[in-house]
Amino acid sequence: MLLTQNKDFRYLYLGQLFSVFGDWIKTVSLIGFIYHLTQNANATGLLFILAIVPQIFISFISGPFIDRFNKRNLIIFLDFIRFLLGLLLVCVMYTENLFLILTIILITNIFSAIFIPTRSAFIPQITRKDEIVSANNILLISFNVTMAVSTAIGGIILSYIGSYNVLIIASIMYLISALLVLLIKASKGDDSQDTPKRFNSSYLKELKEGYKFVRDSTLLKSTFLLNGIRDFVLGAVNIMFNTVILVSFSMGDTGIAYGYTATALGYIALGFFSKKLIKQDMLENNRKLGNFCLIFITLYGILLGIAFSMDSFWLFLLFILIMNIPQGLLNISFESSIMHNTKDSHRGRVFAFLGTFTKLGYVFGLSLFMILSNFISIVTYSWVMCLMLIAAGFINKKISSI
Template sequence: MDVKLIKQKDFSLLILGKLVSLLGSNMQQFALSLYVLELTGSATIFASILSISILPRLLLSPVAGVFGDWFDRKKTIVLLDLLNFIIIGIYAAIFSINGSITIPMIYVLVILLEITEIFFGSAMSAVIPSIVNKDDLLDANSFNSLVMNIGQLLAPLLGAIIYGSFGLKLVMIINSISFLLSAISEMFINVPKKHKKPESISIKAFKTDLKEGINIIRSNKFISTMISLGTIINFVVAPIFSVGLIFIIKEVLNATDFQFGVFQMVLSASMIAAPIFASGYIKKIKVGKLCYFSFISIALSILIMAIIPSRNILGRFNSNLIPYILLSIISFMVGVFATIANISMGTIFNQVTPIELMGRTSTVFNLAVTVFIPIGQMLFGYLYDIISPSYVIAISGLILIVAVKRYKTALTELDEEEDGIRGDVINEI
């Protein structure tokens, strides 16, 4: 990674602001996970809280994508961070008065934060490509991934300490303040005004601009292939990490809050290791080959993971320590492979998509690959309640292997397209 990026004021302030808000958000997400499981003890209810976020995403992603390209991106991200500061601050005040928050209130909080995240993500998608050169995009994305994952590494540990000592209220107060600090940091960033607002805002203008983003996705083989494969991968893999492993560690292994926090740190550590040690390889290996290797490695690791929570394995140990360590090691491997693939795909996506269309294109892309995540969370969350977690994880691994094999040819063909893509980018420069 190129250290000159760190010396750029705009890039450094952007990363700093994102890191602060990420720390607060992940601490709150960690604390809410423990809070909900303590109240209910049900993987189904826990999964439903995660899954409810798809409703605003389905309804608002197209609107957010177009608006993200229409309006000043700097003003948008600052205002949305301030809005999050207010929302979470209100919830902290309610918790202080009542001494608790109910499950329905948590549903509302998740929906509100998802709405702001949708519009924030649309505006933010073009910020890094706007403030760094195209030649530096891989390094910028790698460094962004590194710093954000350092935040994810620290957040569970801090969350476990604060939640265990002071409860959910203080976690929400800290998260609220983190968004305020992030907004202040973003106020000093110079983001080129490359948004393209129509002369007259109308439904017709909205439809025209939305179709323009969709057409880019349809016409680009790389993007359309990754949407198809990404949808299947997210359907089976996301529930493992958002529901399955949390349920196994807390309810099957009966791990402590501290052990749970350390496990989350292990996942984040894997995502830190990838950009540090693999950025050079990402530049050398063709994206199709890299993605196929990463995805098939994830699938095989998941099949191995399925053995650990089985009765035969658990019955061989007097404590949960060995199964806990084995789960942590395999999860670390999955995190490394997933991060390598994400950095590579994200960089190519930034290179092939015009900045003025980045908002609407990225939101349509993200919606397409995430729309089945809540369905998978609900389905697999229900399965975790009624059958052995080993069977559920094994099903996920088998589905993933079939999907990756199905798209192996398409991934190989991407390598033939990649040189053309990079050549076009060089010609544009």
């Protein structure tokens, strides 16, 4: 098993569990604090805007910066900065100045927008090629289970120890993550370096080189296409999910908790399928990957349409659980194919561009649903998205065959 055999990946994995746990208990705490401060539920939406916007803009321009530096050291630096910013946020919250609080949150999210592609680009440096699928599988499952667990724990401990103490705990999680990554010594990457790379070209030139690298790769273009469409759909699905539970089924907060539990169980079940279905030779072959994606994006779309057509809450949860298996398989295959087919010298830029592209898709999907939801039922919209996913799968298969 990868976690027992690869000590370096184990340190990264444990560090990220602490980091993700800190992210989610911090989110729960901030939602409650900002609502308390403003007495306006809509104000909490600013938290999600401040999380998405840096991932669109900062991710795009951060690629050359990530590729220039040692990724292990960069992860440690970013975690330590987020630890300090977390403590600063606690101090600023005592002022109850909303502008200052949101400014610190935005600055923290800027560093997080650099951290996410850096982590993805670092994984191939501490794993062999035949371990990449397992690594992505373990991280995806663990992150989603941690999300479900930490939001529940965050809500419970918040009522006992208060927002300030929860945020201090969340900040300490980043420090623990940095210390665990500090223990990583080996590097199995293709051309990683322990010292910063020489700045032989301008930042803008390196940015353009990264864009050209993606544009000239059939595999990367198809990966970007399917990722963008999938996140476009997810932007709408996340609103539809809450709306159906709260309005159609009238299940309240308990129903939301059940919904996230079903999602987490779907990702746990995913682990069984990913090991059997995602093979290394498929990740290196455009045609095989195109066929794989067509099958599972079609399955994802059909299950999506069925789930949001259910009249029974428990059947809805069942299909939500099943739906996340093909969706998760697509996610693992996308991440793994990029790790397999890019060099360390370009990987940071590729993941940074991908982050921007997918978040734009997510925002457009969310916005379009909010506009059209007054005119189209959720059931109809879910089947429209099903057709969109299937069409994207066929277009991608054609691109992969070129």
